[in-house]
Amino acid sequence: MEPAQPILDEEFLASLPTGPGVYVMRDARGKVAYVGKAANLRSRVRSYFREGGDGRPLVPLLRTQVRAVETFLTDTEKEALLLENTLIKKHRPRFNIQLRDDKTYISLRLDTTHRWPRLHRVRRRKRGDKALYFGPYASSRAVNETIRFLQRLFPLRSCSDAELDRRARPCVLHQIDRCCAPCVGKADPDEYSRYVEQTLRFLRGRRNDVQELLHARMEQYSEEMLFEKAALVRDRLAAMEATVEESKVHSHRAFDRDVVGYVRQGGRILFEVLCFRQGRLEETRAYPVKDTELDDGEMLEGFLSQFYDTTRHVPLDVLVPVEPANRTFLEEVLRAQRGGPVHLRVPRRGLKRRLLELAEQNARSELERLLTGARSVAETLESLQEALSLERPPRLVHCFDISNFQGSFAVGSMVCFRDGEPDKSGYRRFRIRDVEGQNDFAMMREVLTRQYRRVATDDVEAPDLVVIDGGIGQLNIAVEVLRELQLLDRIPVVGMAKARVKEMGGEKRRTDERLFLPGRKNPVTFRRSDPALHLLERLRDETHRFGVEYHRLLRAKSALRSGLEEIPGVGGKRAALLLKHFGTLARIRSATPDELRESGVLPDKVAESVHAFFHAAPAPVADPDADSDE
Numbered sequence: 001m002e003p004a005q006p007i008l009d010e011e012f013l014a015s016l017p018t019g020p021g022v023y024v025m026r027d028a029r030g031k032v033a034y035v036g037k038a039a040n041l042r043s044r045v046r047s048y049f050r051e052g053g054d055g056r057p058l059v060p061l062l063r064t065q066v067r068a069v070e071t072f073l074t075d076t077e078k079e080a081l082l083l084e085n086t087l088i089k090k091h092r093p094r095f096n097i098q099l100r101d102d103k104t105y106i107s108l109r110l111d112t113t114h115r116w117p118r119l120h121r122v123r124r125r126k127r128g129d130k131a132l133y134f135g136p137y138a139s140s141r142a143v144n145e146t147i148r149f150l151q152r153l154f155p156l157r158s159c160s161d162a163e164l165d166r167r168a169r170p171c172v173l174h175q176i177d178r179c180c181a182p183c184v185g186k187a188d189p190d191e192y193s194r195y196v197e198q199t200l201r202f203l204r205g206r207r208n209d210v211q212e213l214l215h216a217r218m219e220q221y222s223e224e225m226l227f228e229k230a231a232l233v234r235d236r237l238a239a240m241e242a243t244v245e246e247s248k249v250h251s252h253r254a255f256d257r258d259v260v261g262y263v264r265q266g267g268r269i270l271f272e273v274l275c276f277r278q279g280r281l282e283e284t285r286a287y288p289v290k291d292t293e294l295d296d297g298e299m300l301e302g303f304l305s306q307f308y309d310t311t312r313h314v315p316l317d318v319l320v321p322v323e324p325a326n327r328t329f330l331e332e333v334l335r336a337q338r339g340g341p342v343h344l345r346v347p348r349r350g351l352k353r354r355l356l357e358l359a360e361q362n363a364r365s366e367l368e369r370l371l372t373g374a375r376s377v378a379e380t381l382e383s384l385q386e387a388l389s390l391e392r393p394p395r396l397v398h399c400f401d402i403s404n405f406q407g408s409f410a411v412g413s414m415v416c417f418r419d420g421e422p423d424k425s426g427y428r429r430f431r432i433r434d435v436e437g438q439n440d441f442a443m444m445r446e447v448l449t450r451q452y453r454r455v456a457t458d459d460v461e462a463p464d465l466v467v468i469d470g471g472i473g474q475l476n477i478a479v480e481v482l483r484e485l486q487l488l489d490r491i492p493v494v495g496m497a498k499a500r501v502k503e504m505g506g507e508k509r510r511t512d513e514r515l516f517l518p519g520r521k522n523p524v525t526f527r528r529s530d531p532a533l534h535l536l537e538r539l540r541d542e543t544h545r546f547g548v549e550y551h552r553l554l555r556a557k558s559a560l561r562s563g564l565e566e567i568p569g570v571g572g573k574r575a576a577l578l579l580k581h582f583g584t585l586a587r588i589r590s591a592t593p594d595e596l597r598e599s600g601v602l603p604d605k606v607a608e609s610v611h612a613f614f615h616a617a618p619a620p621v622a623d624p625d626a627d628s629d630e
Helices: 010-014 041-049 058-065 077-091 140-153 161-166 189-203 207-223 227-245 296-307 327-338 350-388 440-458 472-484 531-564 572-582 585-590 593-598 604-615
Strands: 021-026 032-038 068-073 106-110 119-122 132-137 257-265 268-277 280-290 317-319 343-345 396-405 408-418 428-431 465-469 493-497 501-504 507-510 514-516
Touching (some): 010 041, 032 041, 032 077, 041 058, 077 296, 077 327, 106 189, 140 189, 207 227, 257 296, 257 350, 268 296, 268 350, 317 350, 396 531, 408 440, 408 531, 465 472, 531 572
Antiparallel strands (some): 021 068, 106 119, 106 132, 257 268, 396 408, 408 428, 493 514, 501 507
């Protein structure tokens, strides 16, 4: 990518390339504000800075924000589209449509290039992978039920490749007719290929085709007097027919179609996608995003180009409420991905229009629900603002905690909540470096200094509130650190002390949670039913969980290293390098001497010692009844 240059005059704009590619616009702080693609980069970027722009409402606003532009040339417009999506997901620009990444959802993967393909769950899709993916699905339970059902219909293996290679006897799934045991040579390759083909047809929604195949197979087995096989196919057919009958939203017409509806309201946009396969509604997905200054056509283009990434199935028809920008080009990209024709249609009447209205109705209902929840969160944050005398509602909150065991394996944790919900991209964990022994105050000082030094120097986003898990002592440390970094005027901080059980009048009573504020003697308390208190408790508990999780991880790694250090020639440094290279103790145990040597961690003799340590035969046990020479 070419280095960013200030936009000062026509000379800079005239120097831009004229080929296809991607342009990245940055604001005064260097943050990416907008990412776009163009068939002609010079012409496209120029349009933002000439008088009147190109008529889009986004352009005047961008012109006041942008201070630098970077360009990246590509061979084709299709490559530009893929690069644009990658950069949007990486930088999350303010003025682009941003979809939630599907890696948090579950997909089904079937690698048809393997000799014995298996269907299994994955969270991340590998770009360039030749395997087939189905999904993503929001419900883990539904995915598990689908896999179990398909095992009854088409008994493909479910074991990993490593298990497949080393297994010497069939697993229990083979005994209940849910696996044809290719691991021990019991599977017929041709029959296995048929199972794979039928699984693919089922997952693609062509269940009628699969039913017909099963009927034909059952009749064939009956004619050949293979009654046990015929009965097995009959049971699978019955299970499938029962499942197909449960479908409630379907049409007698066999069509593959996605219906995309959306609504804009209250500063938010919500896209609702109805996925029909073979005339049946297979899946619905809702995508809420922040509204932008883009017009409807550009907004829809941005959504479709991200929704149909390189791993998602593209149907023949995609129904949309308005014509997306660059419709012809977008259809070409989707056609190449599908390997066949793709039509982006704007229906005006009939069944297709009614399906589009159904999608918009669902989108409106879901957005109303989200906005109601957002209003509830806003009220909670305003209540917290009033109780803690803050200048503004604390939309971005950081919380800190220290975890250690008698001063050992000390770690700090920081959790980030944005608009009342966890923002895991902002989570941080700290290995304590400079403090020896058990000194929680010094540890808190180190963690806060390391985190907020970046805010003071790098213009990292400052929180609206910092919560310290602890009482007045921890709060005073935080105040000192923020004052030293000249951030105390910008970042409000409070200390949150846990409720305690006290003896009162001969009875044990639980005190309230207390929040200590700098310069205030009496703590702030809340009613037990106050939503603001529940939010703070969620924040503190999440911080504690995150820190303890890291603390336990360090202790477990230390225990593994300690075990390896018992091997002659392996010290603490080599044990750590071994674990870093192989990942787990189990992989070190199963490694061959050559693999241990090729790791680059161990000399030849030490590699042989490590292998011998894990594979030495157990010492023989003396037989008390054996004859003795004495």
